[in-house]
Amino acid sequence: MKKIWSVILTAAMAAAVLSACGSTGNSSAQNTNPGNTETASSAAETVQQSSASDSSVSSASEAAGNSDDGKLSVVCTNFPEYDFARQITGDDAEVTMLLKPGAESHTYEPTPEDIIRIQDSDLFIYVGGDSDEWVADVLSSMDQSELKVFRLMDQVNTVEEETVEGMEPEEEEEAEGEEGAEGEEEAEMDEHVWTSPVNAITIVRKMAGALEALDPENKETYSSNAEAYIDELEKLDDQFKDVVDNAKRKEIIVADRFPFRYFCDEYGLTYYAAFPGCSTDTQPSAKTVAFLTDKVKEDHIPVVFHIELSNEEMADSIAESTGAKSELLNAVHNVSDEDFKAGATYVSLMQHNVEALREALN
Numbered sequence: 141m142k143k144i145w146s147v148i149l150t151a152a153m154a155a156a157v158l159s160a161c162g163s164t165g166n167s168s169a170q171n172t173n174p175g176n177t178e179t180a181s182s183a184a185e186t187v188q189q190s191s192a193s194d195s196s197v198s199s200a201s202e203a204a205g206n207s208d209d210g211k212l213s214v215v216c217t218n219f220p221e222y223d224f225a226r227q228i229t230g231d232d233a234e235v236t237m238l239l240k241p242g243a244e245s246h247t248y249e250p251t252p253e254d255i256i257r258i259q260d261s262d263l264f265i266y267v268g269g270d271s272d273e274w275v276a277d278v279l280s281s282m283d284q285s286e287l288k289v290f291r292l293m294d295q296v297n298t299v300e301e302e303t304v305e306g307m308e309p310e311e312e313e314e315a316e317g318e319e320g321a322e323g324e325e326e327a328e329m330d331e332h333v334w335t336s337p338v339n340a341i342t343i344v345r346k347m348a349g350a351l352e353a354l355d356p357e358n359k360e361t362y363s364s365n366a367e368a369y370i371d372e373l374e375k376l377d378d379q380f381k382d383v384v385d386n387a388k389r390k391e392i393i394v395a396d397r398f399p400f401r402y403f404c405d406e407y408g409l410t411y412y413a414a415f416p417g418c419s420t421d422t423q424p425s426a427k428t429v430a431f432l433t434d435k436v437k438e439d440h441i442p443v444v445f446h447i448e449l450s451n452e453e454m455a456d457s458i459a460e461s462t463g464a465k466s467e468l469l470n471a472v473h474n475v476s477d478e479d480f481k482a483g484a485t486y487v488s489l490m491q492h493n494v495e496a497l498r499e500a501l502n
Protein backbone atom coordinates (compact mmCIF):
# COMPACT_ATOMS: atom_id res chain seq x y z
CA MET A 141 0.00 0.00 0.00
CA LYS A 142 2.69 2.43 1.07
CA LYS A 143 4.73 1.54 -1.98
CA ILE A 144 1.89 2.36 -4.33
CA TRP A 145 1.43 5.65 -2.56
CA SER A 146 5.03 6.60 -2.80
CA VAL A 147 4.96 5.94 -6.55
CA ILE A 148 1.78 7.94 -7.04
CA LEU A 149 3.06 10.71 -4.80
CA THR A 150 6.39 10.91 -6.54
CA ALA A 151 4.60 11.22 -9.88
CA ALA A 152 2.22 13.77 -8.46
CA MET A 153 4.96 15.84 -6.87
CA ALA A 154 6.99 15.81 -10.06
CA ALA A 155 3.95 17.04 -11.95
CA ALA A 156 3.36 19.69 -9.30
CA VAL A 157 6.90 20.98 -9.65
CA LEU A 158 6.55 21.13 -13.43
CA SER A 159 3.25 22.94 -13.18
CA ALA A 160 4.67 25.39 -10.66
CA CYS A 161 7.51 26.18 -13.09
CA GLY A 162 4.97 26.88 -15.78
CA SER A 163 3.02 29.40 -13.78
CA THR A 164 4.95 31.23 -11.15
CA GLY A 165 3.15 32.80 -8.27
CA ASN A 166 0.52 30.11 -8.38
CA SER A 167 0.10 30.05 -4.69
CA SER A 168 0.94 33.66 -3.87
CA ALA A 169 -2.56 34.34 -2.77
CA GLN A 170 -4.79 37.36 -2.44
CA ASN A 171 -4.46 39.13 -5.76
CA THR A 172 -8.19 39.46 -5.65
CA ASN A 173 -9.93 39.76 -8.94
CA PRO A 174 -12.96 41.98 -8.43
CA GLY A 175 -14.37 41.10 -11.83
CA ASN A 176 -14.68 37.47 -11.02
CA THR A 177 -18.22 36.42 -10.34
CA GLU A 178 -17.70 32.73 -10.39
CA THR A 179 -20.42 31.03 -8.39
CA ALA A 180 -20.70 27.89 -6.35
CA SER A 181 -22.45 26.33 -9.30
CA SER A 182 -19.54 26.97 -11.55
CA ALA A 183 -17.34 25.44 -8.92
CA ALA A 184 -19.72 22.55 -9.23
CA GLU A 185 -19.12 22.55 -12.95
CA THR A 186 -15.46 22.04 -12.29
CA VAL A 187 -16.41 18.74 -10.71
CA GLN A 188 -18.79 17.89 -13.51
CA GLN A 189 -16.27 18.65 -16.16
CA SER A 190 -13.70 16.49 -14.56
CA SER A 191 -16.25 13.73 -14.20
CA ALA A 192 -17.23 14.03 -17.82
CA SER A 193 -13.70 13.95 -19.09
CA ASP A 194 -12.38 11.27 -16.85
CA SER A 195 -10.39 9.57 -19.56
CA SER A 196 -8.77 12.78 -20.73
CA VAL A 197 -8.04 14.04 -17.26
CA SER A 198 -7.07 17.67 -17.19
CA SER A 199 -3.37 18.24 -17.09
CA ALA A 200 -1.64 18.58 -13.80
CA SER A 201 -1.21 22.30 -14.27
CA GLU A 202 -4.92 22.76 -14.88
CA ALA A 203 -5.78 20.62 -11.91
CA ALA A 204 -3.47 22.68 -9.79
CA GLY A 205 -4.62 25.97 -11.19
CA ASN A 206 -7.78 26.34 -9.16
CA SER A 207 -6.40 29.09 -7.01
CA ASP A 208 -5.06 31.14 -9.90
CA ASP A 209 -7.78 33.74 -9.48
CA GLY A 210 -6.62 34.49 -5.96
CA LYS A 211 -9.67 32.99 -4.36
CA LEU A 212 -9.35 30.71 -1.42
CA SER A 213 -9.09 27.16 -2.70
CA VAL A 214 -11.00 24.55 -0.73
CA VAL A 215 -10.75 20.87 -1.64
CA CYS A 216 -13.23 18.41 -0.15
CA THR A 217 -13.38 14.64 -0.32
CA ASN A 218 -17.14 14.05 -0.24
CA PHE A 219 -20.44 15.79 -0.90
CA PRO A 220 -21.55 16.95 2.57
CA GLU A 221 -18.24 18.74 3.14
CA TYR A 222 -18.40 20.23 -0.33
CA ASP A 223 -21.93 21.46 0.18
CA PHE A 224 -21.21 22.93 3.63
CA ALA A 225 -18.14 24.73 2.29
CA ARG A 226 -19.95 26.21 -0.71
CA GLN A 227 -22.89 27.32 1.46
CA ILE A 228 -20.46 29.21 3.70
CA THR A 229 -18.23 30.69 1.02
CA GLY A 230 -20.79 31.39 -1.73
CA ASP A 231 -18.97 33.10 -4.58
CA ASP A 232 -15.86 33.92 -2.63
CA ALA A 233 -13.92 30.66 -2.72
CA GLU A 234 -13.17 27.94 -5.20
CA VAL A 235 -14.66 24.80 -3.68
CA THR A 236 -14.07 21.46 -5.33
CA MET A 237 -15.03 17.90 -4.51
CA LEU A 238 -12.69 15.01 -5.28
CA LEU A 239 -15.42 12.39 -5.37
CA LYS A 240 -17.22 12.51 -8.71
CA PRO A 241 -21.00 12.83 -8.57
CA GLY A 242 -22.54 9.37 -8.63
CA ALA A 243 -19.36 7.65 -7.46
CA GLU A 244 -19.29 5.24 -4.57
CA SER A 245 -17.58 7.05 -1.72
CA HIS A 246 -16.14 4.05 0.13
CA THR A 247 -14.10 2.76 -2.79
CA TYR A 248 -12.78 6.13 -3.96
CA GLU A 249 -9.03 6.33 -4.53
CA PRO A 250 -7.34 9.64 -5.32
CA THR A 251 -5.63 10.19 -8.67
CA PRO A 252 -2.26 11.94 -8.90
CA GLU A 253 -4.19 15.06 -10.03
CA ASP A 254 -6.31 14.86 -6.89
CA ILE A 255 -3.18 14.76 -4.78
CA ILE A 256 -1.89 17.87 -6.50
CA ARG A 257 -5.19 19.60 -5.84
CA ILE A 258 -4.91 18.75 -2.16
CA GLN A 259 -1.32 19.96 -2.05
CA ASP A 260 -2.23 23.23 -3.75
CA SER A 261 -5.37 23.93 -1.73
CA ASP A 262 -5.61 26.43 1.08
CA LEU A 263 -7.95 24.18 3.02
CA PHE A 264 -8.40 20.45 2.65
CA ILE A 265 -11.59 19.01 4.14
CA TYR A 266 -11.97 15.28 4.74
CA VAL A 267 -13.94 12.90 6.89
CA GLY A 268 -11.14 11.04 8.61
CA GLY A 269 -12.86 7.66 8.67
CA ASP A 270 -13.03 4.40 6.85
CA SER A 271 -13.82 5.76 3.40
CA ASP A 272 -10.89 8.17 3.25
CA GLU A 273 -8.25 6.19 5.09
CA TRP A 274 -5.89 7.07 2.25
CA VAL A 275 -5.74 10.67 3.52
CA ALA A 276 -3.35 9.88 6.37
CA ASP A 277 -0.76 8.44 3.96
CA VAL A 278 -1.17 11.24 1.48
CA LEU A 279 -0.86 13.96 4.12
CA SER A 280 2.14 12.40 5.78
CA SER A 281 4.00 12.46 2.47
CA MET A 282 3.18 16.11 1.79
CA ASP A 283 4.68 19.38 2.74
CA GLN A 284 1.95 20.53 5.08
CA SER A 285 3.50 23.84 6.05
CA GLU A 286 1.06 25.80 3.88
CA LEU A 287 -1.84 23.38 3.98
CA LYS A 288 -4.65 23.60 6.51
CA VAL A 289 -6.79 20.54 7.08
CA PHE A 290 -10.26 20.17 8.54
CA ARG A 291 -11.26 16.68 9.63
CA LEU A 292 -14.98 16.18 10.13
CA MET A 293 -14.56 13.51 12.79
CA ASP A 294 -12.56 15.94 14.95
CA GLN A 295 -15.42 18.41 15.11
CA VAL A 296 -18.06 16.36 16.95
CA ASN A 297 -18.26 13.49 19.40
CA THR A 298 -17.83 10.22 17.55
CA VAL A 299 -19.21 6.78 18.33
CA GLU A 300 -18.21 3.31 17.25
CA GLU A 301 -19.89 1.49 14.42
CA GLU A 302 -22.46 -0.73 16.00
CA THR A 303 -23.47 -4.26 15.09
CA VAL A 304 -27.07 -4.75 16.20
CA GLU A 305 -29.20 -7.87 16.31
CA GLY A 306 -29.73 -9.44 12.90
CA MET A 307 -26.90 -7.53 11.23
CA GLU A 308 -24.31 -9.25 9.08
CA PRO A 309 -21.00 -9.00 10.97
CA GLU A 310 -18.20 -7.36 9.01
CA GLU A 311 -16.14 -9.86 7.08
CA GLU A 312 -12.74 -8.83 8.35
CA GLU A 313 -13.93 -8.86 11.92
CA GLU A 314 -15.16 -12.39 11.39
CA ALA A 315 -11.83 -13.43 9.93
CA GLU A 316 -9.81 -11.88 12.72
CA GLY A 317 -12.38 -13.16 15.16
CA GLU A 318 -10.46 -11.89 18.14
CA GLU A 319 -13.03 -11.17 20.71
CA GLY A 320 -11.38 -9.88 23.83
CA ALA A 321 -12.24 -11.04 27.31
CA GLU A 322 -14.81 -8.27 27.50
CA GLY A 323 -16.36 -9.54 24.26
CA GLU A 324 -15.31 -6.42 22.43
CA GLU A 325 -13.57 -6.40 19.11
CA GLU A 326 -11.60 -3.45 18.01
CA ALA A 327 -14.52 -1.50 16.62
CA GLU A 328 -14.21 1.16 14.00
CA MET A 329 -15.36 4.67 14.70
CA ASP A 330 -18.44 5.50 12.69
CA GLU A 331 -17.56 8.15 10.15
CA HIS A 332 -21.05 9.26 9.13
CA VAL A 333 -21.09 12.22 11.50
CA TRP A 334 -22.89 14.47 8.99
CA THR A 335 -26.08 12.37 8.98
CA SER A 336 -27.20 14.17 12.13
CA PRO A 337 -28.31 17.73 11.30
CA VAL A 338 -27.25 18.73 14.82
CA ASN A 339 -23.72 17.56 14.04
CA ALA A 340 -23.96 19.38 10.71
CA ILE A 341 -24.64 22.62 12.59
CA THR A 342 -21.54 22.14 14.76
CA ILE A 343 -19.44 21.22 11.74
CA VAL A 344 -20.63 24.23 9.74
CA ARG A 345 -19.96 26.60 12.64
CA LYS A 346 -16.40 25.30 13.02
CA MET A 347 -15.81 25.14 9.28
CA ALA A 348 -16.87 28.78 9.00
CA GLY A 349 -14.36 29.63 11.71
CA ALA A 350 -11.58 27.87 9.81
CA LEU A 351 -12.52 29.62 6.55
CA GLU A 352 -12.74 33.03 8.22
CA ALA A 353 -9.29 32.59 9.73
CA LEU A 354 -7.82 31.68 6.34
CA ASP A 355 -9.56 34.44 4.42
CA PRO A 356 -10.05 37.44 6.72
CA GLU A 357 -11.06 39.66 3.78
CA ASN A 358 -14.27 37.65 3.40
CA LYS A 359 -14.81 37.06 7.08
CA GLU A 360 -18.09 38.99 7.27
CA THR A 361 -19.58 37.22 4.26
CA TYR A 362 -18.60 33.78 5.48
CA SER A 363 -19.96 34.51 8.92
CA SER A 364 -23.33 35.77 7.68
CA ASN A 365 -23.65 32.96 5.10
CA ALA A 366 -22.93 30.45 7.84
CA GLU A 367 -25.55 31.94 10.16
CA ALA A 368 -28.20 31.88 7.42
CA TYR A 369 -27.29 28.31 6.59
CA ILE A 370 -27.35 27.25 10.24
CA ASP A 371 -30.90 28.66 10.42
CA GLU A 372 -31.85 26.26 7.61
CA LEU A 373 -30.19 23.34 9.38
CA GLU A 374 -32.00 24.23 12.61
CA LYS A 375 -35.31 24.17 10.76
CA LEU A 376 -34.43 20.77 9.39
CA ASP A 377 -33.61 19.55 12.89
CA ASP A 378 -36.98 20.88 14.13
CA GLN A 379 -38.77 19.03 11.34
CA PHE A 380 -37.13 15.72 12.25
CA LYS A 381 -37.93 16.26 15.93
CA ASP A 382 -41.51 17.02 15.05
CA VAL A 383 -41.86 13.90 12.89
CA VAL A 384 -40.39 11.65 15.59
CA ASP A 385 -42.32 13.28 18.46
CA ASN A 386 -45.60 12.74 16.67
CA ALA A 387 -44.85 9.30 15.29
CA LYS A 388 -46.65 6.06 15.98
CA ARG A 389 -43.39 4.12 16.21
CA LYS A 390 -39.71 4.94 16.75
CA GLU A 391 -38.16 2.13 14.76
CA ILE A 392 -36.74 1.98 11.26
CA ILE A 393 -35.58 -0.92 9.11
CA VAL A 394 -32.75 -0.31 6.67
CA ALA A 395 -32.20 -3.26 4.32
CA ASP A 396 -28.79 -1.96 3.34
CA ARG A 397 -25.66 -0.56 4.93
CA PHE A 398 -26.40 1.49 8.00
CA PRO A 399 -24.79 4.94 7.99
CA PHE A 400 -27.47 6.50 10.23
CA ARG A 401 -26.09 5.85 13.70
CA TYR A 402 -25.68 9.57 14.50
CA PHE A 403 -29.05 10.34 12.99
CA CYS A 404 -30.84 7.65 15.02
CA ASP A 405 -29.02 8.58 18.22
CA GLU A 406 -29.99 12.21 17.73
CA TYR A 407 -33.71 11.53 17.35
CA GLY A 408 -34.03 8.51 19.64
CA LEU A 409 -34.82 5.98 16.92
CA THR A 410 -34.12 2.26 17.20
CA TYR A 411 -33.10 0.44 14.07
CA TYR A 412 -32.42 -2.85 12.39
CA ALA A 413 -30.22 -3.04 9.33
CA ALA A 414 -28.35 -5.49 7.14
CA PHE A 415 -24.78 -4.24 7.46
CA PRO A 416 -22.92 -1.92 9.81
CA GLY A 417 -21.94 1.60 8.64
CA CYS A 418 -19.25 1.32 6.02
CA SER A 419 -19.31 -2.39 5.41
CA THR A 420 -17.86 -3.34 2.05
CA ASP A 421 -20.07 -6.39 2.11
CA THR A 422 -23.35 -5.94 0.26
CA GLN A 423 -24.49 -9.54 -0.22
CA PRO A 424 -26.73 -10.41 2.70
CA SER A 425 -27.06 -13.94 3.98
CA ALA A 426 -30.45 -15.64 3.92
CA LYS A 427 -30.44 -15.33 7.70
CA THR A 428 -30.13 -11.54 7.60
CA VAL A 429 -32.88 -11.21 5.01
CA ALA A 430 -35.12 -13.53 7.04
CA PHE A 431 -34.47 -11.57 10.23
CA LEU A 432 -35.35 -8.23 8.64
CA THR A 433 -38.38 -9.70 6.89
CA ASP A 434 -39.69 -11.06 10.20
CA LYS A 435 -39.07 -7.70 11.89
CA VAL A 436 -41.05 -5.88 9.23
CA LYS A 437 -43.94 -8.31 9.69
CA GLU A 438 -43.84 -8.42 13.49
CA ASP A 439 -43.64 -4.67 13.96
CA HIS A 440 -45.94 -3.84 11.03
CA ILE A 441 -43.30 -1.61 9.49
CA PRO A 442 -44.75 0.21 6.46
CA VAL A 443 -41.49 1.28 4.79
CA VAL A 444 -38.24 -0.60 4.24
CA PHE A 445 -35.34 1.75 3.58
CA HIS A 446 -32.37 1.49 1.27
CA ILE A 447 -29.62 4.10 1.03
CA GLU A 448 -28.53 6.28 -1.87
CA LEU A 449 -26.48 4.90 -4.79
CA SER A 450 -27.33 1.36 -3.68
CA ASN A 451 -28.65 -1.53 -5.75
CA GLU A 452 -31.86 -1.49 -3.64
CA GLU A 453 -32.33 -5.22 -4.23
CA MET A 454 -32.66 -6.30 -0.64
CA ALA A 455 -35.09 -3.52 0.28
CA ASP A 456 -37.17 -4.27 -2.79
CA SER A 457 -37.34 -7.97 -2.12
CA ILE A 458 -38.21 -7.55 1.58
CA ALA A 459 -40.82 -4.95 0.63
CA GLU A 460 -42.29 -7.30 -1.92
CA SER A 461 -42.56 -10.23 0.46
CA THR A 462 -44.06 -8.17 3.28
CA GLY A 463 -46.28 -5.70 1.46
CA ALA A 464 -44.19 -2.79 2.77
CA LYS A 465 -42.89 -0.03 0.55
CA SER A 466 -39.24 0.32 -0.46
CA GLU A 467 -38.00 3.88 0.01
CA LEU A 468 -34.80 5.89 -0.02
CA LEU A 469 -33.34 7.18 3.23
CA ASN A 470 -30.53 9.38 2.04
CA ALA A 471 -27.27 9.30 3.97
CA VAL A 472 -25.82 11.95 1.63
CA HIS A 473 -22.43 10.34 1.08
CA ASN A 474 -22.64 11.62 -2.45
CA VAL A 475 -25.27 12.62 -5.02
CA SER A 476 -26.08 11.16 -8.38
CA ASP A 477 -24.84 13.02 -11.42
CA GLU A 478 -28.42 13.95 -12.22
CA ASP A 479 -29.12 15.36 -8.74
CA PHE A 480 -25.81 17.16 -8.78
CA LYS A 481 -26.68 18.91 -12.02
CA ALA A 482 -30.14 19.71 -10.67
CA GLY A 483 -28.53 21.52 -7.74
CA ALA A 484 -29.25 19.05 -4.94
CA THR A 485 -27.99 20.09 -1.53
CA TYR A 486 -27.57 18.45 1.86
CA VAL A 487 -30.73 20.24 2.98
CA SER A 488 -32.79 19.27 -0.07
CA LEU A 489 -31.76 15.61 0.26
CA MET A 490 -32.45 15.64 4.00
CA GLN A 491 -35.78 17.25 3.30
CA HIS A 492 -36.69 14.14 1.36
CA ASN A 493 -35.76 12.14 4.48
CA VAL A 494 -38.20 14.15 6.59
CA GLU A 495 -41.09 12.96 4.42
CA ALA A 496 -39.74 9.42 4.04
CA LEU A 497 -39.35 9.15 7.81
CA ARG A 498 -42.86 10.47 8.42
CA GLU A 499 -44.19 7.68 6.24
CA ALA A 500 -42.00 5.02 7.82
CA LEU A 501 -42.85 5.89 11.41
CA ASN A 502 -46.62 6.06 11.00
Ligand SMILES: [Zn+2]
Nearest residue numbers: 399417418473
Ligand atom coordinates in the same frame (compact mmCIF):
# COMPACT_ATOMS: atom_id res chain seq x y z
ZN1 LIG B 1 -20.52 5.19 4.52
